[in-house]
Structures are given as C-alpha cells and as structure tokens.
Amino acid sequence: MRKLDSGQTVSFSIHQVAELDGIDLAGITAHYDSLERKMLDGFFAHVGGHRGMKYLHWNMRDINYGFAAIEHRYRVLGGEPVFIIPDENKFDLARLLIDIYGVGYTGHPRLTTLLDKNKIQPRDFLNGASEAEAFEQGNFVGLHQSTLRKVDVIANLAGRAQDRSLKTNTTWWEMHGGRMRAFVNFAAESRTFQLIAGTASIVGLVITFQPALPASVWAVVSGVFASDP
Template sequence: MTEVYYSCESFYDRDDGRTPRVTSICVRNFASGQTSSFSIHKIAELKKISNEEIQEKYDILEKEMLKEFFEYMQTYKNHIWIHWNMRDINYGFQALEHRFRILKGTPISLEESKKFDLSRALVALYGNAYISHPRLQKLMELNHITAQDFLTGSEEAKAFEEKEFVKLHQSTLRKADVLANILGRTLDNSLKTNANWRERHGLSWRLILDLFFKHWIKATLATVGLISAIITIIQFV
C-alpha cells in the first residue's frame, strides 16, 4: 500500500477557472515507511534556479516534478494508493493528471480499484459523527498525533503566495506520515474517535431490519431451518 498527499495553491477565490498549480507531492510505502517526494523547490535546486526565480519558471519546474511523479506511479501502479479526499478536478488524481496535460505531459491514470479514500472509509466504519470538522486535524488532536510542520489549507495557500515552497514541502511530508499513522491505528483498532459503541461495531436496529426485509426469503428459510434442527434434536433426545 502507498499513501499519497500533495499540496497546491488555493482552489478557492480564483476567477480564471484554472486548476491549482501543484507545489509538492509525497508518497509513502506503508509497509516499509520509505518516502519519496517530488517538489518545486527540489527541481529548482537541481536546475540552479533561485527561489526568487521560481515563480517566473514555474511551468517548467511543475512539469518536471509531475513527470517524475507519474514515472513513480507507473512503477507502483499495482499498489493500493491510500489518499484523503483526492476525488475530483479541484483536488485529486484528476487534478494532477489535468495539470500535467496542460503542461504538455502525458499522465497515467490509476484504476479506480487502486484508489482508497481513507476519509470516506472512516465515515463508513464509524458514521458521519465519528469526528468533527476539520476531520484530519481533529483526529490528530484526539489521537495525540503531533502537528509539527502540518499546515492547514488556508496556511498552505498563504505559504504559496509568500513563495515558502520548502515549508509547503515539509507540510506535505508530514501529512503523508499522518495518513500512515491513522491507517495503522485503524487497522489495529486503536484509533480514537467520537463514535459510540453501537456506531463502532455497526449494531444498528434500523440496518438489521433493512437487511432483514431486503433478504426476507433467505432469513425465512434460515429461521425455518433453525427451528427444524431444534425440533429434530429434541425428538432425538
């Protein structure tokens, strides 16, 4: 499994309809903990471009960064890619693909079966009220996961405007690590949430009744079979 997270300029308060520019991407192998990162400032450093020049050469740098990322994805396209709300053209795999196409690159597309939205999975497991919004930060607070280097969406937007690309990169690395932490706690059932016992264990009478009526034939046959078995045992005894 591979966790992925990326940072970009704000996708709010823009009137031109342009998809947000990507600043950094981080992917982490869940089993080994090995992390690979792709960022504007790293490409700029390799090309001997100063931080002050990044803005005017952004398209070149972004294209090179996305090229490296999609080459990585090609190598690990059979992995399950764990993400947090990367679901649409504003923020998601589609957005990354679209940005690369705009820059005259040729992206690859992961199969939908290889994408796993941890955010949606937690709602399915524990219910909508399992944690308040913003969910990622609140989960970190409740589970005492350190927020060092973590930037909120508004803080990332501000960092982009102020050309703090290293700061953005550190935040992306931290968020990939947070996803791994939350996934690990979910798998070993140690994740703390606000869900009650019934919500955590899926015991809902409404759900049980709904399933019963949807599958009443199977339920009836099973009930008749159980009664028949009990009568047979009694007669035998």
C-alpha cells in the same frame, strides 16, 4: 508517496527541481511552469514504473483536489501521463473511516480534529488556508514539509484504524449499528452467550419431548440444570 510496509517516502516538489537546475528560491516564481512540468515528469515516471500499486489517500477524488487535478495540470503544461492509476487502486481513507465509525466519528475539519483526538503532533502540518498562504508567499519548502507530514499522518491513522487503537467520538454501540446489529454481533462473538444459547436449546428440546419421557428421566434432567446453572 509513502510505502506503508517500510515507511520509505518519495516526494516531488518545486524547490527540489529548482535546486537541481541551479535556481534559488527567489527565482522559482519566474520559472514556475517549467519547474512544475519537470516535477510532474518525475511524478508520472515514478507512477508508471510502479504499476499495480494501491494508493491510500485523503479525499483526492475529483478535478479540484485529486489525482484528476494532477493529470489535468500535467496536460496543461504539455505533458501526457504514460500511466494513470486505475480507480480500483485508489482507496479514500476519509470515506473508509466514515464507513467504519459513522459520519459523526470526529468533528470538522475531520483530519485535524482526528489528530487532536489521538494526540498526534501536527508538526509542519498546514491546513488548506495556511497552504494557500504559503504558496502566495513563495514558501515552497514549507509546502513540501507539510505534504511530507500529511502523508505520514495518513499512514499513522490507517495503522491505528487497522489495529483498532484509533480514538474517535463513536461509541461501541454506534459503531456496531445500533440495537439489533449490536446484539447480533455480540451474540456471534460472545462465547458466554453461545454457551447460554446452547444450554437453552437443550432445555427447550427436553421440554418439547418431555411428555414422551419417563418421569424418572425427566427428574434427573431437571435436577442437573437446577443444581448446575
């Protein structure tokens, strides 16, 4: 967990718990369940001590890969969460980026291709297959480093999206919803367009009332717009 304002990060890992218990890396597998239970004790104690916080995540939406998976595993190990993060406090950055830029904003897998597009160095970053391999090999330190890097990456991408510096495959036209929506947005934001529209409104008003105006007045008005476009 990384605080977006300060960058301070709190992490929970098997090998850290093992170190505190005096168990070396080679002995983690033999004590895995008890170490995992202690790790999740710490996780849920931290979450319970920071109620009301909002969590930005990447695709952590279901029992296979998400907050529900962590809660389920904790119960399997005999624990019971003292506090569960409300759904309204969870924000999926993966879905938010689709909402902003459209489904084609980057290739698949989206996270890694987005890193390439924005030239963010994926140091210590492991994809799903590599993480599974690291777990099978007992490389718990590597898994921890990858997790730390991923939370850093999520914060980085969120910051770039917020300040509109994130590079994607989406064009300005596509991002603004196509012809009509783009035109409406442009009209609302463009001072030049607003000036032209205002001038056109005045001309239209003059033309509408032209028959009731004296010929001399109409000539003056026409001359103004003709000489000063």
